Amino acid sequence: MNKFMRDLNIPDDTIGQLRLEALRLDDNNTTEIKSIIPKFDARALPMDSLSMIEWADNIAQSDFSVPENFRKCVEYLVNRNIDPKCYPFYWTPKTGFSNRIIIPFLYKGVVVGWTARTVGDAKPKYLSEQQPGYVFNLDSQHDEREFVIVSEGPFDALSIDGCALLGAEIKDSQNWLLKQLGKELILVPDKDHEGPRTVEQAIEYGWSVSMPEWPAGIKDINDAVVQLGKLATLWLIVSAKESNALKIRLRSKTWFKDIT
Secondary structure (H helix, E strand, O other): OHHHHHHOOOOHHHHHHHHHHHHHHOHHHHHHHHHHOOOOOOOOOOOOOEEHHHHHHHHHOOOOOOOHHHHHHHHHHHHOOOOOOOOOOEEOOOOOOOOEEEEEEEEOOEEEEEEEEEOOOOOOOEEEEOOOOOOEOHHHOOOOOOEEEEEOOHHHHHHHOOEEOOOOOOOHHHHHHHHOOOOEEEEOOOOOOOHHHHHHHHHHHOOEEEOOOOOOOOOOHHHHHHHHOHHHHHHHHHHHEEOOHHHHHHHHHHHOOOOO
16 A cells, blocks of 8 residues: 555655554554554663763863773774764763763753764674664754755765664654654665665655765765765765666666676
8 A cells, every 4th residue: 555655646744644643543553553663762871981082171181191992093093085064972081981982862952872882893893772763963964954965874875964773773663753753764785785675665665866076995974085076976865866667776786787
C-alpha cells in the first residue's frame, strides 16, 4: 500500500500520517506504534567526561602539559577536516576511553546516548550507548533548509551538517523522525558492500539518493570533504541526487560494481 500510494504521487508526510492512523485503529498494533514513534530517555556520558573545550580551558589555566591522548583526539578531528568546536565533543582520561573521542547523542537538547570513537588501533572501533530509532544530529536541521542529507556515520554527518543513521540500516522509527522535518531526504550511502541494501531501503521509504562521481579512493562523505572541501562535496551531492527508483537502481549497479 505504501508503494501504491507513492506511485500515485501522494506526499510522503500524508502516507506517514495515514499509516500511523491505521495502526492506531488496530488495537493489536500498539507495540508497532511505539516502535515507529521512538521516545528517548536521558543517559549519562562516561565517567569524568568533560567537553573538549572545557578540557582545553582547564589545561590552559594550569601548569600541566597537554595529555598525549587528548592531543591525539584533537588532531584526529583536525585531520578529518572537522572543527573541534563544531559539536560538543567530550573526552575523559579514564582507562578504556582516554584514546577515544566521545560524541554525545542529543535529542531536543538532551543527551540520550553517546558513541566513543578510538583514534588508535584499539578494538572495537566504537563503544556506544544507543537507543533504538535514534537519528544523529537531528537537532541541527533548521526550518530554512530545503533538504536533509543522511549518511551512515556521525563524522560524515558533521562534515556537511547532515544526519546519520549510525549504521547501514534505515529503521521505521528513523524514517518517521526524519519525515517529520518535512524536507527532502537525500541518502548518501557508504561505498561498501552494505551500501546497496541501504539504497533499496531508501527507495522503499521514498527518499532521494545521491551517488556522486567521487574521485578514486573516496568511500564516504568525510573522505570527500577531506579531499575536496565542504562546498565542493555538497555541490556534488546535490547535483547527483535522484528520486526516480529506476534511475537510482541503475546508478547503484555502476556505483557499487567494484565492491566485493
